[in-house]
Amino acid sequence: MTRSTFPDPRPPEQRERGGMLRWRMALKMSMRQSLKSWPSSVLVVLLVLLPMAGVAAAAVYAESLSPSAQQRVDAELGEADAWVQAPGMPSGVRQYLDDPNAQFEYDAASSHDWIEPPADVADVIDADRLVRIELGSAAVETVAGIGAFQVVLGETWDPLLEGRYTLLEGRAPTAADEVLATPEALERLGAKVGDSVEMTKPEQTVTVTGTMSSRLEENPESVLFAGRGDAYELDGYGTTWYAEGWHATAGDVYDLNDQGIIVFDRALVQRPGDGGQPVLERGSGSSWAFYSAATATLVFCTYLVLLLAGAAFSVSAKRQQRSLAVAASVGASRADVFRIVLFQGTILGLAGGLLGSGAGIGLAALAREWFGDGSLSYTWGLKVPWWMLVGLIIIASVVGTLAALLPARNATRGDTLAALRGARRPVSVSAKRPKVGLGLIIAGAALVVVAVIGLVVTYNLPTRDLALTDKVYPVGTIAMILGPLLLQIGVVTAGHWLLAQVSRLLGRGRLGGRLAARDAVANPGRSVPSFGAIAACAFLATASIGGVATLTNMQAEGHSSIAPYGSVVAWMSGGVISDDDDLFIEDPAAVAPALAALADDATQILRDEGAGSTVVVSVPAGPSYTSDSDGEMRFDGGQMLTTPEIARPEHCAATDECSANFYERSGGGNQLFAIVAPDGLDVALGTEISAADRSAFAGGAVIVTNPQWLTEDGSVVVNSWRPEDVQGMSDAVFDPEADPASLPSAAHTETRDGILIDTETVFDESHQVYISPDTAAELGITATPSMVVADFPGITTAQLDSLRASAESETFSRSTDEMSVDLSFSQAEGPPAAAPWLWLILGAVTVLVIAASAVSLGLSRVERRPDDATLTAVGASPGVRRSVNGWQALVISAFGCIVGTVAGLMPVLGVVFILEGTGQEGLAFTEVPWLWYGLLALVLPVAVALVSWLVPPRAPDLTRRTAIA
Numbered sequence: 001m002t003r004s005t006f007p008d009p010r011p012p013e014q015r016e017r018g019g020m021l022r023w024r025m026a027l028k029m030s031m032r033q034s035l036k037s038w039p040s041s042v043l044v045v046l047l048v049l050l051p052m053a054g055v056a057a058a059a060v061y062a063e064s065l066s067p068s069a070q071q072r073v074d075a076e077l078g079e080a081d082a083w084v085q086a087p088g089m090p091s092g093v094r095q096y097l098d099d100p101n102a103q104f105e106y107d108a109a110s111s112h113d114w115i116e117p118p119a120d121v122a123d124v125i126d127a128d129r130l131v132r133i134e135l136g137s138a139a140v141e142t143v144a145g146i147g148a149f150q151v152v153l154g155e156t157w158d159p160l161l162e163g164r165y166t167l168l169e170g171r172a173p174t175a176a177d178e179v180l181a182t183p184e185a186l187e188r189l190g191a192k193v194g195d196s197v198e199m200t201k202p203e204q205t206v207t208v209t210g211t212m213s214s215r216l217e218e219n220p221e222s223v224l225f226a227g228r229g230d231a232y233e234l235d236g237y238g239t240t241w242y243a244e245g246w247h248a249t250a251g252d253v254y255d256l257n258d259q260g261i262i263v264f265d266r267a268l269v270q271r272p273g274d275g276g277q278p279v280l281e282r283g284s285g286s287s288w289a290f291y292s293a294a295t296a297t298l299v300f301c302t303y304l305v306l307l308l309a310g311a312a313f314s315v316s317a318k319r320q321q322r323s324l325a326v327a328a329s330v331g332a333s334r335a336d337v338f339r340i341v342l343f344q345g346t347i348l349g350l351a352g353g354l355l356g357s358g359a360g361i362g363l364a365a366l367a368r369e370w371f372g373d374g375s376l377s378y379t380w381g382l383k384v385p386w387w388m389l390v391g392l393i394i395i396a397s398v399v400g401t402l403a404a405l406l407p408a409r410n411a412t413r414g415d416t417l418a419a420l421r422g423a424r425r426p427v428s429v430s431a432k433r434p435k436v437g438l439g440l441i442i443a444g445a446a447l448v449v450v451a452v453i454g455l456v457v458t459y460n461l462p463t464r465d466l467a468l469t470d471k472v473y474p475v476g477t478i479a480m481i482l483g484p485l486l487l488q489i490g491v492v493t494a495g496h497w498l499l500a501q502v503s504r505l506l507g508r509g510r511l512g513g514r515l516a517a518r519d520a521v522a523n524p525g526r527s528v529p530s531f532g533a534i535a536a537c538a539f540l541a542t543a544s545i546g547g548v549a550t551l552t553n554m555q556a557e558g559h560s561s562i563a564p565y566g567s568v569v570a571w572m573s574g575g576v577i578s579d580d581d582d583l584f585i586e587d588p589a590a591v592a593p594a595l596a597a598l599a600d601d602a603t604q605i606l607r608d609e610g611a612g613s614t615v616v617v618s619v620p621a622g623p624s625y626t627s628d629s630d631g632e633m634r635f636d637g638g639q640m641l642t643t644p645e646i647a648r649p650e651h652c653a654a655t656d657e658c659s660a661n662f663y664e665r666s667g668g669g670n671q672l673f674a675i676v677a678p679d680g681l682d683v684a685l686g687t688e689i690s691a692a693d694r695s696a697f698a699g700g701a702v703i704v705t706n707p708q709w710l711t712e713d714g715s716v717v718v719n720s721w722r723p724e725d726v727q728g729m730s731d732a733v734f735d736p737e738a739d740p741a742s743l744p745s746a747a748h749t750e751t752r753d754g755i756l757i758d759t760e761t762v763f764d765e766s767h768q769v770y771i772s773p774d775t776a777a778e779l780g781i782t783a784t785p786s787m788v789v790a791d792f793p794g795i796t797t798a799q800l801d802s803l804r805a806s807a808e809s810e811t812f813s814r815s816t817d818e819m820s821v822d823l824s825f826s827q828a829e830g831p832p833a834a835a836p837w838l839w840l841i842l843g844a845v846t847v848l849v850i851a852a853s854a855v856s857l858g859l860s861r862v863e864r865r866p867d868d869a870t871l872t873a874v875g876a877s878p879g880v881r882r883s884v885n886g887w888q889a890l891v892i893s894a895f896g897c898i899v900g901t902v903a904g905l906m907p908v909l910g911v912v913f914i915l916e917g918t919g920q921e922g923l924a925f926t927e928v929p930w931l932w933y934g935l936l937a938l939v940l941p942v943a944v945a946l947v948s949w950l951v952p953p954r955a956p957d958l959t960r961r962t963a964i965a
Contacts, residue, residue: 001270003805009277017358018165020721022333022335022336022339023339025336026336026339026340026343027339027343029340030339030340030341030342030343030344030346030347031343031347032510032527033340033344034344034347034348037316039862040312040313040315040316040859040862041316041348042310043343043855043858044309044312044313044345044348044349044352044400044403045294045348045351045355045415046352047304047305047308047309047312047352047354047855048305048309048348048349048351048352048353048356048396048399048400049352049353049355049356049359049410050301050356051297051298051301051302051304051305051356052127052352052353052356052357052360052392052393052395052396053355053356053359053360053363053854054297054301054360054363054797055294055297055298055301055360055392056356056357056359056360056361056363056389056392056781057359057360057361057362057363057364057367058294058360058364059294059360059385059388059389059392060360060361060364060365060382060383060384060385061364061367061368062294063365063383063384063385063388064368064378064380064381064382064383065377065378065380066377066380067269067380068380068383069269069270070270070877071380072269073266073269073270074163075164075215075216076164076216076264076269077162077163077164077242077264078160078161078162078163078164078165078242079159079160079161079162079163079244080131080160080161080164080242080243080244080266081127081243081244081245081246081247081265081266081290082242082243082246082247082248082263082264082265082266083240083241083242083243083263083264084121084125084240084241084243084261084262084263084264084510085100085239085240085241085262086117086118086121086239086260086262086606087237087260088114088115088116088117088237088260088264089103089115089119089257089260089262089494090110090111090112090114090115090776091107091110091111091113091114091115091258092105092106092107092108092109092110092111092112093105093106093110093112093257094106094253094254094257095253095257095262095263096272096276096277097112097250097253097265097268097269097272097273097275097276098268098269098270098272098275098276098277099277100262100263100264101262101800101833102277112512113535115259115260116260117259117260117261118259118260118261121241121261122241124256124259124261125241125243125244125246125331125605126246127244127246128244128245128246128336129160129241129243129244129245130241130244130389131154131155131158131160131161131241131242131244132154132228132239132240132241133152133153133154133156133239133240133241133242133260134152134153134154134228134234134235134238134239134240134781135150135151135152135234135238135239136150136151136152136153136226136232136233136234136235137149137150137152137232137233137235138151138199138201138224138232138233139199139201139812140189140197140199140200140203140224140748141189141197141198141199141200141807142188142189142190142805143188143189143190144188144802144805144806144809145805145806145808145809145810145813146808146809146812146813147188147222147805147808147809147812148222148808148812149185149222149223149224150222150223150224151179151223151224151225151226151232152165152214152223152224152225153225153226153228153232153234154227154228155172155227155229156180156212156214156225157172157180157212157225160242160244161242163215164214164215164216164242165212165213165214165225165651166212166213166215166217167180167210167211167212168210168211168212169185169193169210169211170193170194170208170209170210170211171209171210171275171435171506172209172210173209173225173226173227174209174227175227176207176226176227176231177204177205177207178206178207178208178209178226178227179197179206179207179208179209179224179225179226180208180209180210180211180212180219180224180225181208181211181212181223181224181225182211182212182213182214182217182221182223182224183211183213183220184221185220185221185222185223185224186774187221188221188222189208191832192208193208193209193210193211194208194209195207195208196208200812200813201233201812202231202232202233204224204231212225215374216376218329218375218376223529224394230949236756247265247267248263248265248268249268250268250273250275253265253275263354281810282887292545296362298395300536300540302395302399303536304532304533304536304537304848304852304898305399305403306399306403306529307529307532307533307536308529308533308852308855308856309345309348309403309404309531310403310404310406310407310525310529311406311525311526311527311529311530311855311856311859312403312859313341313344313345313403313404313408314406314407314410314440314523314525314526314529315525315859315862316344316407317341317407317408317410317411321362321526324337324340324341324411331479334412335412337408337411337412338408338409338412339408340408340411341404341407341408341411342404342405342408344404345400345401345402345403345404345405345408346397346400346401347399347400347894348400349396349397349399349400349401349403350393350397350400350623350669351797352396352400353392353393353394353395353396353397354393354396356392356396357389357392357393361382361384361389362390364382365382368382379791389683389927396701400932406525407525410525433493433494433496433497434494434497434498436490436493436494437490437491437492437493437494437495437497437498438494439490440486440488440489440490441486441487441490441494442471442490443483443486443490444483444484444485444486444487444488444489444490444903444906445483445487445906446483447479447480447482447483447486448479448480448483448484448906448907448910450479451475451476451477451480451483451910452476452480452910452913452914452917454472454475454476455472455473455476455914456914456917456918457912458472458473458476459914459917459918459919460917462957463803467802469821469897479911480906480907483906483907484539484543484903484904484906484907485903487902487903487906488532488535488536488539488899488900488903491532491535491899491903492529492532492535493537495524495527495528495531495532496521496528498895499517499520499521499524499527499528499891499895500521502517502520502891502895503517503518503520503521504762506887506891510883511880511883512880512882512883512884512886513883513886513887515680515871515880515884515887516883516884516885516886516887516888516890516891517887519860519884519888520888520891520892521841523860526856526860527856527860530852530853530855530856530859530892530896531856531892531893531895531896531899532896533852533856533896534852534853534856534892534893534895534896534897534900535896535899535900535903536851536893536900537845537852537896537900538845538849538896538898538899538900538901538904538936538937539844539898539901539903539904540845540846540900541841541845541900541904541936542900542901542903542904542905542908542933542936543904543907544841544909545680545838545841545842545904545908545929545932545933545936546904546905546907546908546911546923546928546929547908548821548834548837548838548841549567549834549838549923549927549928549929549932550908550911550912550915550923551700552791552831552832552833552837553834553923553927554923555831555832556831556832557646558762558830559762559830560762560764560765561761561762561764561767561828561829561830562763562764562766562767562787562828563617563684563686563761563767563787563789563828563832564683564685564686564687564759564760564761564789564828565686565760565761565828565829566686566793566827566828566829566830567683567686567789567790567791567792567827567828568606568611568789568790568792568795568800568803568825568826568827568828568892569734569787569788569789569790569825569826569827569828570599570602570603570606570787570788570790570803570807570824570825571786571787571823571824571825571826572592572595572598572599572602572785572786572787572788572821572822572823573786573822574594574595574598574819574820574821575591575819575820576590576818576819577817577818577819577820578593586622586623586624586625586626586627587624587648587780588621588622588623588624588784589621589624590819591784591819591821592621592782592784592785594814594819594821595784595785595786595821597787597814598785598810598814598821598823599616599785601790601810601814601823602788602807602810602823602825603616603790603807605803605807605810606788606790606792606803609792609799609802609803610792610795610799611617611791611792612788612790612791612793612919613677613680613682613683613790613791613792614683614685614788614789614790615677615683615783615788615789616676616677616680616681616787616788617675617676617684617767617785617786617787617788617789618674618675618676618773618776618783618784618785618786619671619673619674619675619766619780619783619784619786620641620642620643620671620673620675620776620782620783620784621782621783622641622671622779623635623639623641623723624639626725633724635723635724639722639723640720640721640722640723640747640748641667641669641670641671641720641721641722641723641726642671642673642718642720642721642779642780642781643661643666643667643670643671643672643718643719643721644667644672644673644702644704644709644716644717644718644719644769645665645666645667645709645716645717645718645719646660646664646665646708646709647660647662647708647709647710647711647712647717648707648708649664649708650706653941655664662743662744664870665719666719666721666726666744666746667726668726669721669726671722671781672765672766672768672769673769673770673771673776673781674766674769674770674771674786675770675771675772675773675776675781675783676771676772677745677772677773678694678697678698678772679694681694681697681703681770683789683790683791684770684789685703685705685757685759685761685770686759686760686761687758687759687760689757691754691948693757695754696755697755697770697772698772698774700718700751700752700753700772700774700775700778701753701754701755702716702718702752702753702754702755702759702770702771702775703754703755703769703770703771704754704755704756704757704768704769705756705757705758705759705761705763705767705768705770706763706768707756708756708768709754709768709769710756711751711754714753714754715751715752715753715754716751716752716753716754716769717749717750717751718749718750718751718779719746719748719749720746720747720748720749720779721744721747722744722747725744728742744935751894752775752817753793761828761830762831773847792827795827800825800827803825804824804825806825807823807824807825810823811823814911834929838929838932842932842935842936846940847939849893849896849897849940849944850944850947852896853889853892853893853948856892857888857889857892857948859886860888861953868881868953878952878953881953882949882953883949885948885949885951885953886945886946886949887937887945888948889941889944889945889948889949890941890944890945892943893940893941893944893945894941894942894945895942896941897937897938897941898937898938898941901936901937902937905933908928909925909928911923912924912925912928913925
């Protein structure tokens, strides 16, 4: 029973008098108390400052990546009043006035027929003057070889375009064989002003007369400027007319839209009125994802700050107990005491918000310097969204106020006389809160179970009701998120009672554990928020680990490669260019010599760059045919498609009732052979081939990397099909039970011995069956080089960039007006590994848990100083006090980590059961990263406790004593 000088229940106080004077006095005392208890004040300010600084930095950084409204129109228009483009557009559609490239439907009844725009807008624009700028392309000799350049055609040096294009050095071109270049392009060309540069397409020599910048160019290293000329290949949709002395109205713009023309007007873009793009449509998907992540981070951090700052205020209010009692003894009302403590939260929250916003601006500036790569996004300067920062400061003040709310309420419940003599009131466990908490825990778990069952049942319904699924799926997803949150709230609500049960369990243990558990129970205002904050961190980490594991598992199951992981691939392709735009010609025989020469060049390029072994991988040449504008294909006579037959599809491995359909058995019209010389198998497959297998392969056997190609006796079936039989097949080819009589028959079938090779790389279907060149000839297959595979360990980004530059040069040098060829280099990558991300998540949550534990245990040590003094006075050794610290860290951190992990596992296991119940690929129950969860729930608390035990306790002040009421 608590002794008190007040009757219970207490009579209501008389109505306060003094009005604003009392508020001013409370504010003044709050400021004094904040300065007096500066260690806890600094802690609260830091707790508020850190998340606010992070969010403020993100907001400033994101704002600085985009131009302001004035910067945008100046960059787009220079000194012009508007620009006009004629890309064409569907009828019944209009542009937004502030974003011409974004459109909306205004006439749903329209036929939406395509509107062909006029070739020249001069007749429809009543402007004083128009400057026409077109875009073309050219192939130019650079330091690294031949490269592709964009050529801006027109008088870009006209004063009307100053700001959009700026002449930096030299003079404007006056002849057709003169160009300007950006400084970056000049460096790429290895030239200087006045030098001559060779173009291969168009074939001419041009002189660089100066340098020019293009304000909105994302790739300035590939831009040249020239007067209007007929030599360059033009982009039909890249013409822009810049207008002087023309100010469009909204009606003018919409009339031009009806002619397939869009307008960017200086005044309308800045003041679009009702014709502007809706706010929710302005941002890109990435920007909305960024702001959503920032908002989620702010909410999570706010929750942590409320818990940890609330614990700090609880300790601070207890240490101010005597001061508050003195104020009460000289006339301060309970409302005054409440305001004194509450205003401390407001003041410290405001300070944290102000300092965090200032720090965020500085961090954003540093981030721009650190990450700035000279690209367009980093040229707009540092921009501060002041209104957003004002909002963050207000949020910080509210957070500080809310954190102090419960400690302020508890400060009004004390006994003034007891507080004056330093006595502490015993804490009793509420009988109501455990019931409420248990109800929330059960409700949260039930919500997840019901959601999982509902989603699985809905998915497996015999008939799909879209109206039902549209309702069930989002509701089920929300329920799976809401359930774990309810569970955590329930645990925090019943936290004091749960700690009391832990204290009973430890009551039979050693002295350190008993004292630590009793201290946690005696100070719920500190211990419950602390383990609640740790539980929130563990919950986030558990859900994140599960999400990463599920995503990487799904990506791994669906991942395949054309070459061994880590190897470098030179990919080659080519085709005949038809003189008739309505006629497509496929003639592999005509392209084969060019691809063979390209393969030799690619091999030499790889070796010059430092590659090890290389091998040319060929594919069967496809049939020759022509195709008209209607898509009708005409094959040359006597051709065959030869391909292996899938004996048992991979997706049938789990059941005996599954069989291959005709599309799978025929290869779907594709010749699924990879042709490799026997001595190149090791490089092509990324594994060592035995001498016996290599000999059998050279003798006609077929190597496969997937057992789906092997019959029961280990053979591979090879079919030859007439091209016209397997092109344009009906839907029956996808039915395994289709009548064979209704399906085409193979022109020829034979079997070959099969050799199954186990490889680390999961190859895609077109690179799972390998034959030798001699075997290909026996089968009547003409081999065409498709790629060069190189063993290239330790390749650097610079080497890859060099290879890609060489590929661009080879592509331009070997392409002709009659034939186009393409060469590209890439590195074959394996499926994404989950371990690096899991370590990153575990490391991040470790930092958060250690920070939360440090705050909690630091407050505990401060609050427990009188008890330490008492323990020392009665003869307790430093080892006992150190043991108390370790056990207290273990109790709080283990409680939080276990609760958070259990709550986070609920949605993870829910997703696992949903995937299994719906037959989807994904994380199985046995593939759940249980080891990582064990590290999070069990090992991490032990590590925190060990560190706390190693930190020696402070020497006690033996002059202090505490009376227990």
